[in-house]
Amino acid sequence: MAETETLTSEQAWSIEPSDFPRNGSSRDVLAFLVRYAVLAPSGHNTQPWRFVLSDDHVDIVADTSRALHMVDPHDREMTMSCAAAAETMFAALRAFGLTGALTPLPVAQAPDVVARVTLSPQPAGGAEDYEMLDAIASRRTVRRPYADTPVPPGMQTLMREAARPFGVELSLFEDTAVKDAVAELVVDADHIQFADPAFRDELAAWMHPLTSPAGDGLAGPGFGFPDWATRVAATLFRMFDLGSAVARMDKPNVLGAPLLGVFxxxxxxxxxxxxxxxxxxxxxxxxxxxxxxxxxxxxxxxVTTIRPKLAELGCPGRTPQLLSRFGYLKEGIAMPPHAARRRLDEVLIAA
Ligand SMILES: Cc1cc2nc3c(=O)[nH]c(=O)nc-3n(C[C@H](O)[C@H](O)[C@H](O)COP(=O)(O)O)c2cc1C
Incomplete structure (x- = not known):
């Protein structure tokens, strides 16, 4: 694929590994790998990244014009989103049997350069890992009810071990008492966030139907609503404090999740x-x-006043960065469609 080629939002999710430019230049290869990088999750689906392409590396740079000043005033989640994109690109690089490196924060005086993914000059040698490529392209955030099927202990070990090489602990909880306590914190935080009109304005500004040409933002189907309801929901969020309604939806999702995880x-x-x-x-x-x-x-x-309470509960002595529920989608509930993605030519830039 030429590095300037554009892709629609749906095309973004159907990458053909056989299109990998095996005989192309390093730039062609790196540009192809960016197609996987953009499938990473990001706060409010802002996709706050730019991929600056050089001959042997790509810099993943935070696009601060997409900052979420209310919910993420220090760009903490923006940095995590860019790092997730970089790690996804690096995973795809290895999955194509290539070697390379990921350097976090490679430019001391430019903290917006979140990571650099470098491709080694050796030709591709290893076997393709189609399972990994498929996982990257099928992953999505599933904000629906989960089955009460427990997550096997061996699986939990794999999850913890996946986080540990980065110095990140993933603490996992199945215990009802912990879930109750976490649910209370989620409910309290929902009330605080939605009571703030500026928080609601920011959220509403990032609610775009799946069909929107922007290729970003949060759409109704990601929350179990029809796409046409996206703009209606945005207007309601803007006008009213719906914190209690949001908390009523969140609480059963916390209590009903087989597994909670604190990074x-x-x-x-x-x-x-x-x-x-x-x-x-x-x-x-x-x-x-x-x-x-x-x-x-x-x-x-x-919510800064609640964060220490979650730390005490989920990771004493450490700093909580993300809270997630994990499980299997409940039977009879449809898997939501993939969220939108921006066009590649908007985010891929030649150095
Ligand atoms: C750092 C970060 C924070 C996020 N925070 C939330 C959140 O608080 N609530 C939520 O429903 N989704 C959250 N998300 C998920 C994003 O909304 C989601 O990744 C985005 O809409 C794209 O959808 P996808 O993950 O299905 O590709 C977060 C994602 C990231 C990377």
Missing amino acids: STPGDTRADWVATGRALAAVLHVVTMHGLVNAFLNQPIE
């Missing part, structure tokens, strides 16, 4: 955020390969 780091620096984004991508790839799904419940971390 935590030793500190709360940019390096910790990059590590968390990478760990998130790695965990979600493993989870997807095994038929599990996840959805985020980050509000107790986003």
Whole structure:
């Protein structure tokens, strides 16, 4: 694929591994790998990234024009989103049998450069890992009810081990008492966030129907609503404090999840955020390969007064960065469609 070729939102999710430019230049290969990178999750589906393409590497740069000033005032989640995209690209690189490196925060004086993915000059040698490529392209956030089927202990070990190389702990909870306590924190945080008109305005501004040409944002189908309801919901969020209604939807999802997970780091620096984004991508790839799904419940971390309470509960002595539920989609509930993606030519830039 030429690096300038554009893709529609739906095409973004159906990558043919056989299109990999095996005889192409390093630039062609790196540009192809960016197609996988953009499938990473991002806060409010802002896709706050730019991929700056050089001959042997791609810099993943935070696009601060897409910052979420209300929900993410320090660009913590933005950094995690970019790091998840970088790790996804690096996973795809290895899955095509290539070798390379991922350097976090490679330019000391430019913290917006979240990571650099470098391709080694050796020709592709290893076998393709189609399972990984398929996991990247089938992953999605599933904000629907989960079955009460427990997540096997061996699977939980795989999840923890996927996070650990990055210095990130994934603490997992099945215990009802912990779920009750977490549900209370989620409910409290929902009330605080939705009471703030600026938070609601920001959320509404990022609610776009799946059919919107923007190729970003949150759409009704991702929440179990029809696409046409997206704009109606955005208007309602803007006008009214629907915190109680949101909390009523979130609470059973927390209590009914077979497994809750807290990603935590030793500190709360940019390096910790990059590590968390990478760990998130790695965990979600493993989870997807095994038929599990996840959805985020980050509000107790986003509300600064509640974050220490979640730390005490889920990761004493450490800093919580992400809260997620994991499980298997409940029988009879449809898998939501993939979220929109921006066109590749909007995010892929020649150095
Ligand atoms: C750092 C980060 C924070 C997120 N926070 C939330 C959240 O609090 N609530 C939620 O429902 N989804 C959250 N998400 C999920 C995004 O909304 C989702 O990734 C995005 O809409 C794209 O959809 P996809 O994951 O299905 O590709 C978060 C994702 C990331 C990477």
